Amino acid sequence: LKIKVSIIAGGAGFIGSNLIRYLQSEKRHIVVIDNMCRGSKSFLNSVLSLDRHSISILEGDCADQDFLHGAFILANEFGDLDEVWHLAANSDIPAGIADANVDLKDTFLTTFALLEVMKRFKVSTINFASSSAIYGDFGGVPIYEEIGPLLPISNYGAMKLASEALISAAVESYLERANIFRFPNVVGIPATHGVILDFVRKLIVKPECLMVLGDGSQQKAYLHVSDLIEAMLLVRSARLSKKIELVNIGPIDHGVSVRSIAEWVVERVSPTASIQYGEGNKGWVGDVSKFSYSTKRLQSYGWTPKLDSAGAVNKAINEIALQLGQ
Amino acid sequence: LKIKVSIIAGGAGFIGSNLIRYLQSEKRHIVVIDNMCRGSKSFLNSVLSLDRHSISILEGDCADQDFLHGAFILANEFGDLDEVWHLAANSDIPAGIADANVDLKDTFLTTFALLEVMKRFKVSTINFASSSAIYGDFGGVPIYEEIGPLLPISNYGAMKLASEALISAAVESYLERANIFRFPNVVGIPATHGVILDFVRKLIVKPECLMVLGDGSQQKAYLHVSDLIEAMLLVRSARLSKKIELVNIGPIDHGVSVRSIAEWVVERVSPTASIQYGEGNKGWVGDVSKFSYSTKRLQSYGWTPKLDSAGAVNKAINEIALQLGQ
Numbered sequence: 001l002k003i004k005v006s007i008i009a010g011g012a013g014f015i016g017s018n019l020i021r022y023l024q025s026e027k028r029h030i031v032v033i034d035n036m037c038r039g040s041k042s043f044l045n046s047v048l049s050l051d052r053h054s055i056s057i058l059e060g061d062c063a064d065q066d067f068l069h070g071a072f073i074l075a076n077e078f079g080d081l082d083e084v085w086h087l088a089a090n091s092d093i094p095a096g097i098a099d100a101n102v103d104l105k106d107t108f109l110t111t112f113a114l115l116e117v118m119k120r121f122k123v124s125t126i127n128f129a130s131s132s133a134i135y136g137d138f139g140g141v142p143i144y145e146e147i148g149p150l151l152p153i154s155n156y157g158a159m160k161l162a163s164e165a166l167i168s169a170a171v172e173s174y175l176e177r178a179n180i181f182r183f184p185n186v187v188g189i190p191a192t193h194g195v196i197l198d199f200v201r202k203l204i205v206k207p208e209c210l211m212v213l214g215d216g217s218q219q220k221a222y223l224h225v226s227d228l229i230e231a232m233l234l235v236r237s238a239r240l241s242k243k244i245e246l247v248n249i250g251p252i253d254h255g256v257s258v259r260s261i262a263e264w265v266v267e268r269v270s271p272t273a274s275i276q277y278g279e280g281n282k283g284w285v286g287d288v289s290k291f292s293y294s295t296k297r298l299q300s301y302g303w304t305p306k307l308d309s310a311g312a313v314n315k316a317i318n319e320i321a322l323q324l325g326q
Numbered sequence: 327l328k329i330k331v332s333i334i335a336g337g338a339g340f341i342g343s344n345l346i347r348y349l350q351s352e353k354r355h356i357v358v359i360d361n362m363c364r365g366s367k368s369f370l371n372s373v374l375s376l377d378r379h380s381i382s383i384l385e386g387d388c389a390d391q392d393f394l395h396g397a398f399i400l401a402n403e404f405g406d407l408d409e410v411w412h413l414a415a416n417s418d419i420p421a422g423i424a425d426a427n428v429d430l431k432d433t434f435l436t437t438f439a440l441l442e443v444m445k446r447f448k449v450s451t452i453n454f455a456s457s458s459a460i461y462g463d464f465g466g467v468p469i470y471e472e473i474g475p476l477l478p479i480s481n482y483g484a485m486k487l488a489s490e491a492l493i494s495a496a497v498e499s500y501l502e503r504a505n506i507f508r509f510p511n512v513v514g515i516p517a518t519h520g521v522i523l524d525f526v527r528k529l530i531v532k533p534e535c536l537m538v539l540g541d542g543s544q545q546k547a548y549l550h551v552s553d554l555i556e557a558m559l560l561v562r563s564a565r566l567s568k569k570i571e572l573v574n575i576g577p578i579d580h581g582v583s584v585r586s587i588a589e590w591v592v593e594r595v596s597p598t599a600s601i602q603y604g605e606g607n608k609g610w611v612g613d614v615s616k617f618s619y620s621t622k623r624l625q626s627y628g629w630t631p632k633l634d635s636a637g638a639v640n641k642a643i644n645e646i647a648l649q650l651g652q
Contacts, residue, residue, distance in 0.1 A: 148474035153498035162488030172479035
């Protein structure tokens with residue numbers, strides 16, 4: 001019996017480096033492809049130390065079909081390449097607003113190129129990291145998977161929705177199964193971006209005062225990366241009559257405010273610091289101020305997260321503080 | 327007072343060449359940009375003969391930002407460039423399934439490039455030719471603008487949805503107004519593709535028998551291009567409190583079957599021909615077999631089409647037969 005092989009595009013990033021551990025426990029061979037822009041080989045040290053022979057790391061651009069072609073040939077040599085995890089993306093939303101080419105290339109053209117090469121190599125399953133950003137701003141109305149209209153307000157969200165659309169067309173034409181996971185804000189380590197990392201970094205530079213973008217009233221749901229991955233693996237393992245599953249992943253609660261996060265980070269990193277708020281309830285163009293995420297479909301799989309938003313954020317604050325030597 | 331200027335990307339195509347006549351009557355200057363792949367300068371002969379000084383024609387690729395930059399400079403020299411009509415796309419759905427690069431470049435990267443250059447030149451309004459293909463297959467359930475999930479089944483539909491998403495993000499960031507028109511099947515002349523043109527051409531080659539792809543039961547709504555353009559101009563002229571309007575354009579009826587179209591074309595072009603049907607109710611991968619299009623939003627503007635599906639198809643059959651010398 002041939003060993004099963006998974007390709008993880010963007011596998012050296014935050015989610016990928018956590019996912020690998022779970023795939024190792026399935027006795028899979030894992031081929032990580034990553035341009036190492038936001039990901040890092042150092043993020044893979046702990047999984048390499050567990051079993052260095054189960055992982056191949058290929059540094060290159062996931063939007064480059066020639067590079068991908070080589071990576072798929074290699075993956076096929078290790079055994080039965082039966083799935084691709086597509087986690088490659090520009091995760092820096094403001095960067096994509098400043099220069100739309102970043103999201104085009106890293107978030108959308110990676111999807112395009114991966115699908116082209118998957119078609120060529122007859123790889124039947126894609127697990128795709130989509131995002132709650134595809135929904136745009138519903139002003140606090142609970143967002144379930146079928147809600148519309150889909151009017152993303154950032155290029156990041158637009159390119160994720162564009163990627164979903166392309167995957168959907170590929171399912172009609174040649175894919176056997178697509179699991180589209182619409183991520184919430186995910187926290188944990190190795191942190192590469194996000195509000196917690198920002199706050200911890202700011203407090204390291206200036207321990208007496210934390211400046212917060214916006215008035216702190218933005219409320220969002222957060223999930224710890226360990227819960228995220230367990231949810232994805234559960235959906236991936238389900239036998240479904242449909243070929244494509246769209247699922248919101250998130251906690252059951254309504255999230256926590258930026259104000260709470262600021263207070264918790266201050267408490268952990270620099271308890272005497274004051275907090276200064278800006279104006280408005282949006283941190284930046286493309287930031288959704290109020291957000292209620294329906295995870296009923298995910299719960300119907302029998303899943304509940306181990307940590308709610310507050311628990312996930314507090315765990316991540318501690319992990320990130322340690323990551324930064326605090 | 328400066329003259330108003332419109333850029334029409336894909337302006338030498340089927341819809342564009344019809345639209346120009348209406349914009350001429352608004353005393354606008356019109357800059358047509360088109361790669362002349364599916365469009366043709368010959369399609370513009372009649373509007374040029376009406377007023378050749380109101381139109382500039384630039385041949386080039388709408389996915390090429392340098393070319394667009396030059397076109398926008400030129401357009402600005404003619405007056406106040408206040409809108410872009412984005413009609414450029416690969417309209418050949420099977421071609422896009424055979425080679426996804428066609429839809430990527432002609433349908434999506436044109437949108438990307440146009441938005442980039444619109445941002446640079448501070449052009450505030452886009453009128454976008456989207457498509458009912460963004461919806462995918464709802465199996466005959468009436469499709470209204472907010473329905474979900476959006477799972478297009480062709481790369482064409484995927485790239486149109488991707489374009490909508492990008493326009494939506496641009497509205498959040500810099501556009502003042504976006505009118506997103508979700509087209510039905512549009513018929514009329516100059517025909518460049520579509521079932522009527524196919525049937526007429528087939529009968530010219532082989533007048534004794536018409537071969538139909540599929541069993542002929544596919545039912546679709548059709549609109550005549552003249553009704554389509556009047557609907558777009560009505561929505562475009564409306565003062566709205568929102569910056570983005572999504573609107574299905576189509577007739578009020580439930581459409582006509584491929585079988586009816588085949589019979590009408592035979593009657594007009596070659597009355598003694600027999601008709602042979604294939605199997606299945608889909609013409610090709612990516613073709614939606616049953617389709618019910620809700621146009622309630624458009625009707626709320628006080629609009630009704632002059633021709634229903636049957637009327638539009640029969641008018642177009644006659645026009646296309648004449649176009650092909652029949």
